[in-house]
Amino acid sequence: MKRILAAALISTLSACGGEPGDEWSDTQDSHPEALSGTSASLAQPSPTFIPKPTGPCPEFQEGTLTFRPAGIPARAVRIWMSDAAKTLDGPLVFYWHGTGSQPTEASTGIGTTQINAIKALGGIVAAPAHDPSAGTFPWFYVSSTSRDDDFRVADEVLACAIQKVGINVSRIHSMGMSAGGLNTTQMSYRRSGYIASVATYSGGRVSTIPTQDSSNKFAAMIFHGGASDQVVINFQTVSQNYYNDLKSKTQFAMLCNHGRGHTIPTDARAAVWQFFQAHPFGTVPSPYANGLPSTMPSYCQR
Known part of the structure; x- marks a missing residue:
């Protein structure tokens, strides 16, 4: 039923002349019974590392919710x-804020128009608050600690979203600025x-990072602000x-130098949303492999 309603909504959005990239397809029903593995009959691969809740799940609604993963402190998530979301299996987009900022930064980083588009498709944007014990920076791994708390929170949000409302598990994305980009x-x-x-907005790879599933060739859109992007x-x-x-x-990546220092490139938010829609889980080769769409920022290269 969710898939039928999704198709109807997509048709309506197209008829209303949505932004480039608003055409979104529901490729995988995300109810728990569908998560045991990848079916050869699916056109799109399905992730096999789907977590289950480790604590009580809150009832999902817009606002700040509290998640209680086992073994770590409870965490607020906007x-x-x-x-x-009750009738459509939409995407889940995580947003990680920068140092000194708050989860509401997602409104700037993702953009209100894009957040509304995600919501209309039955999707969820989740922006965790930081744990003050992380240290100098808001996230544990960015502060060079070995604690996995932040991603255990993300796992819990994902698992609880599946349990409470259902999402499209082939469309789980992450983005962030500065420490959030890292x-x-x-x-x-x-x-x-x-x-x-x-x-990533002013994120990047500082050192070697272990890979959970090397078979998943996830795609990345990587922004920086040029030589003055230093903090x-x-x-x-x-x-x-x-x-x-x-x-x-051999993973698809775009490198985008917006040239404006350590800032969020707000002119690129629609392009990022389009990029996410074009790159669900297991999209190899990328539809951008032979050339970037004209809607991508002119300062991006593949």
Whole structure:
């Protein structure tokens, strides 16, 4: 039933003249009984590293919810969603904020128009609050600790979303700015068992990161602000490192130098949403492999 309603909504959005990339397809029903493995009959591969809840799940609604993964402190997570999530299996987009910021940064990083589009498709945006014990930076791995708390929170959000409302498990994405971009880079490797594609604003790869599922060639859209994009580290350099590493592993990546220093490239938000829609889990080769769409920023290269 959710798939039928999704098709009807897509048709309506197209008829209303949505933004480029608003055409979104429901390729995988996300109810728990469908998560035991990948079916050869599916056109799109399905992730096999899908977590289950380890604590009580809150009832899903728009606002700030509390998640209680086993073994770590409870964590607040800002959720954007609508009643469409009850009838449609939509995407799940994680957003990780920068140092000194808050989960509401997602409204700037993703964009209100894009968040509303995600909500209309039955999707969820989840922006975790940071644990103050992480240290200098808001996320544990960015602060060079070995604690996996942040991604255990993400696992719990994902597992509870599946349990409470259902999502399309082939469309789980991550993005973030600065420390949040670095954390998205970490998540792309450490949760490659379910991440479909990512976007980093002034993120990148500082050191070697273990990969959860090397068979998943997730795609990445990597932004930096040029030579002046420096706060503690040189984000142009670490973004290039991230790009080079993915390319060496035959993964699709775009490198985008917006040239405006350490800022969120708000002109690119629609393109990021389009990129996510074009790159569900297991999309190999990328539809952008032979050339970028004209709707991508002119400063991006593949």
